Amino acid sequence: MESVKYLYGASGHCKVIIEILKSINNKVGAILDDYPKDNFLMDIPVIEFSKTEILPGDNIIISIGNNGTRKKIASNINADFAVAFHNKAIISESAKIDKGSVVMAGVVINASVNIGKHCIINTGSIIDHDCNIADYCHISPNVSLAGNVIIGEGTHVGIGTCVIQGVKIGKWATIGAGSVIIDDIPDFAVVVGNPGKIIKYNHKNE
Structure with a gap:
């Protein structure tokens, strides 16, 4: 680094x-x-x-x-x-993390993960194999992403959220704390609950 x-x-x-x-x-x-x-x-x-x-x-x-x-x-x-990884993060050698992104303590990033520019991968989160996280995302503390999850630009995944394998979350979405995501989420959606439900949409400022 x-x-x-x-x-x-x-x-x-x-x-x-x-x-x-x-x-x-x-x-x-x-x-x-x-x-x-x-x-x-x-x-x-x-x-x-x-x-x-x-x-x-x-x-x-x-x-x-x-x-x-x-x-x-x-x-x-x-x-x-630059990028910065805490020395107590576990990051696969096959993972790719782009410029400006930071990885906090206790994070696990598994095989073939791609993380874009200026992302925050926050404390204790788990990013499993083959996930793709676009630029400017924030993966909050204790989030768990199963394999092959796709997250679009600028999306904020709230603390303690769980996302099952293969789900696609759109750009500039907001996933509320503790949500459980079992279906695809469209761009700009605000989602809360278990299972996650859309309650409104963010303004389209992009």
């Missing part, structure tokens, strides 16, 4: 990424923020993004939990994005 120089976004999510990087002995140089509220976060300097010159090779991770915000930032800055 590349050394990460900057994190973008002085948030609670940023704290978790700092600890991921500490687990692999990567000391972050600074945290960039559009409107810094404090001078330091976990002893790392917080500086205004607009006053920072980013040079080639200055690897960045966007440390903001909101999927849409990560996409907006990634689309508007010229930077080299």
Whole structure:
């Protein structure tokens, strides 16, 4: 993995990424923020993004939990994005994880999984064989995805959700905490319950 120089976004999510990087002995140089509220976060300097010159090779991770915000930032800055895996994550050698994505402690990613750009694979989640997770997704803590699950761009899968094998979840959907997904889910749907039911649709902002 590349050394990460900057994190973008002085948030609670940023704290978790700092600890991921500490687990692999990567000391972050600074945290960039559009409107810094404090001078330091976990002893790392917080500086205004607009006053920072980013040079080639200055690897960045966007440390903001909101999927849409990560996409907006990634689309508007010229930077080299890195990946970060906690040293207590288990990741198959055949898995592919794209730039900007982070993998928290206790995660298991099994064979032939593909994870896109700027994704969050959160604490203790399990991604089984041959799953495909598109860009800007958030797989929350303790989510379990069975084999061959497909998840579209920008979708948020809530904490403790279980998805059976072969299910396809569309883009920019929201799956509520503790849901059990046994059928395909369309784009922009908001789903809750066991079994999961569509209760409304997100605004189509893409």
